[in-house]
Amino acid sequence: METNRRDELAKRLLDFTVRIIKLVNALPNTVVDKHIKGQLLRSGTSPGANYEEACGAESMNDFTHKLGIVLKELKESHFWI
Secondary structure, X not given: OOHHHHHHXXXXXXXXXXXXXXXXXXXXXXXXXXXXXXXXXXXXXXXXXXXXXXXXXXXXXXXXXXXHHXXXXXXXXXXXX
16 A cells, blocks of 8 residues: 555554544443444554554555454444443
């Protein structure tokens, strides 16, 4: 992936992470909300970290696998939102 596109995606994923953290902090602390907050915090903060890891992949297969994890975490975040 070319550098500009890679940097743009990394920035967008970082922005997503910040927005997830703000959303989680704004939710009340009921029993149900605590569960949702935990799930959303885990799934919503991992795509950026996993993408950075993918950018350092040792092979194309490794890169593809790690991008798959990014997509799965984003889909899980979508569910919890």
